[in-house]
Amino acid sequence: MDDNVTGPSGFGTSGPDNRGSDDRAQAADGAPVRRVRKRRTHQPQVRSHRLRRRVIIGSSVAVVVVVAFGAWLGFTAREAQANLEEARSHAQLAKDALLDGNTADAQRSAADADKYASRAYENTHSIPWSISAAVPVLGSPLATSQQISEVVRGLTHDVLTPAVDAGSTLAPDQLIQSGGRVNVQSLRNAVPVLDQTSVAAQSLSDQAHTIDEATYLDVVNEARTALQDQTAELSNLLSNTAIAAKVVPAMLGGDGPRNYFLGFQTNAEARGTGGLLGGFGIVRANDGGAKVDTLASNSELSMDKRPLDLGPEFEARYGASRPTTDFRNSNLSSHFPYAAQIWKSLWAQESGEQVDGVVATDPVALSYVLGAIGPVTMPDGEVITKDNVVELTESTAYVRFADDNAARKQYLQAIAARVVDKMTGKLSSPQALLDALGRAAGEGRIAVWSADPVLQQVLSGTKVGSAVPGDTAPYAGVVVNNLGGNKLDYYLTREIEYVADTCVSDTRSSTVTVRLTNNAPAGDFPQNVAGLVQGVGNVPKGTNSVDLSLLATRGATLRKVTVNGAQQFVFTGNELGHPVFNVRAMIPQGKTTEVTFELTEPTTPGEARVPVQPLVDSPNVSVDVPNCGS
Known part of the structure; x- marks a missing residue:
């Protein structure tokens, strides 16, 4: 008989496993036989069970780690947000104290603002946060938050702190003395710091406008937009203040009457x-x-x-x-x-x-x-x-x-x-x-x-200089000149829209739409208010007659102009390098006249500008013109 005794199934026979005893046994007739160990049929099941346990334990640990990491990120995010809010609050306190001439409080608040901004920066630039921010899509809000904290820290450290340190002389009660006299020497002393902070503010404003939009979390994108608006406003303010410090002393007689x-x-x-x-x-x-x-x-x-x-x-x-x-x-x-x-x-x-x-x-x-x-x-x-x-x-x-x-x-x-x-x-x-x-x-x-x-060279590049710019950036200067010799523009309201196609070609189509509304109420106005000078036409009293000009982007050409949908004759010319297109429009009392300029203009880099002519109204202006480069 073969030593390996097997049953019908081909597996070892069943029976007790006499571990620790002699491997030999006796047959029924008393003859000794060699016992063969039986393979344990449950070992694969045990290994599978143990593997499942390891997977469960490992998964549980991973879940705990993920949850803990998520909780840490949430806590850090809340802490970063709180620090940014504290920085903003103390920056406002510094500004208020500076305007009140309280230098000590201004410096203290500026230091606190910088402290909290630095904490927010540290919150969002730890190694775990940076690793998470690098994850495509999911890390987008974290990356945006990092960029926000970088700009805020720059504002408190490079703009607010030096401005406050040198700003006591610019406090309104120090700058404007009795009788409305301006302290011209204080302005002159502030020029170096104002130059420094205005350059820093412009750089930070540019940096803010390159912050990536988060793929989700509206609260992060709202903070991004608010920061972009605030840095642009601050940059303009400091730039104008620096310019004023340079020109006002001389213009107000600092060097003689x-x-x-x-x-x-x-x-x-x-x-x-x-x-x-x-x-x-x-x-x-x-x-x-x-x-x-x-x-x-x-x-x-x-x-x-x-x-x-x-x-x-x-x-x-x-x-x-x-x-x-x-x-x-x-x-x-x-x-x-x-x-x-x-x-x-x-x-x-x-x-x-x-x-x-x-x-x-x-x-x-x-x-x-x-x-x-x-x-x-x-x-x-x-x-x-x-x-x-x-x-x-x-x-x-x-x-x-x-x-x-x-x-x-x-x-x-x-x-x-x-x-x-x-x-x-x-x-x-x-x-x-x-x-x-x-x-x-x-x-x-x-x-x-x-x-x-x-x-004048300094003034010409500022808002107060009110000069037509000489560069090639997209431009739509809408100008109203009264043709009636009356005062009906007191009742005039304006809407201006400037839209242009994308940047894919050397030229693109653009449209400037101007809506003029004559809000003069019914009534018997004097001739000098609502009448028309001779030569304008036989039109009802109360009708506003205007010459409407468009100073367009340099190199632009006109396809057509319509007034209330009807194509019109156009006067053309040039001014300071800009093509100019004029139409004459009548605006009946209580009515709106729509003038549309359809153009082909060069695809030039730069932010589109629509300067607002200072009339009585505050016009609605909308611009949808892509910036084709920097």
Whole structure:
């Protein structure tokens, strides 16, 4: 018999496994036989069971690790968010303290802001966070958060801290002294730090605009957008402040007396720079102080002057309107340096005085100033406030003095004089006045030109310079000039849309759509408010007639212009390198007229710009033009 005894199934026979005893056994007849060990049929099942246990234990550990890591990330994210909020809060406290002239509190709050911003940076730049941020898609919000914390830390460390350290001299109560006098030496001392912080702020603003959009988590994207807006605003503020520190001391007589022509624009009758030159004054500046005298109406500027040569391009476009001799047409162009040079020339011929520069403003800016300094009271007891000054000067006065134009102009001069006197006297809140002037300048309601070429070079690149830019970036300058000789632009509202195709070709199609609405209410208006000058056409009283210009991107060509869907005849020209397209449009009372310019323009890099002409309204402007490079 074979030693390996097997049963029918082919496996070893069953029976007890006598471990630890002799391997031999006896057969039934008593003869000894060699016992064969039986293979354990349950061993694969045991191994499988043990493997499952290991997998379960390993999986459980992995789950615990993942959950713990997720909890750590959640905790760190909340901590980072809290630190960013603390940084923002302390930065605001530093700003408020600085504006109040409290240098010690400002420095303390700036240090706290930097401390919390650094903590947020550390929260989001640990090794585990960085590893997680590198995971495609899932790590996107973490990567965006890292970029946000980098910009915030840069703002507190490179902008806020040095600005506060040197900013005590720029506190409004230190900068503006008694009688409205500006401390020009403080401004000059601040130039190096302002230059440093404005450069840093611009760099951080650029960095903020390269932050990646998170693929999910709206709260992260909302923080990203808010940071981009805030850094852009801060960069503009610091840039403008640095420029002001360079030009204001000289312009306010820090190097000797300076004189300026101050033009008051009536934007109820639109002109390229805002409105018709309605009155003017001469500003006398010396050692940081300024006074206004020689307040007069536009009728003081006679129209028998010698013309001013502003070049063949200007003459070709505007010469027929005699802009350099007729003050009524002196600011048809939206390029303020043209109007400024004309006004300087007119005053020199009128008075023999050569001014050092020109400043323009309007009643809307006056309303901002009144909001800061408080109302003024006229000799008859009438109170002029921030809420009624625009209506009084742009509308009511034309009805009240419909039969006495000289009295109306005298009334407007009296209002201007009262506001100027209060503005240059003792101020209860210098900061409020600075804010008001800054808002007006930001809206183009204060424009400045200097006869000094060095100062003008600086001004020309700023908002307050109100100059048409000479670069090739996408541009849509929409300009309204009143053709009716009336004051209906007080009731005019505007909508402007500028859209363009993608950047795939050297040229692209673009469209500029302008909607003009005449909101003049029903009523019997005086002729000087709602009538039309002769030669415009036989149209109903109350109809607004305008010359609408588009200064387009350099190199752009026009395909067609439509007014309310009907193709129109177009006047073409050039101004400062920009092609210009003009149409004349009628806007019936209570109606909207839509003008559409269809263009082919070069696909040039740069952010698209739509400058807003400072009229009475605040127009709705929408831009959908891709930036084709940097």
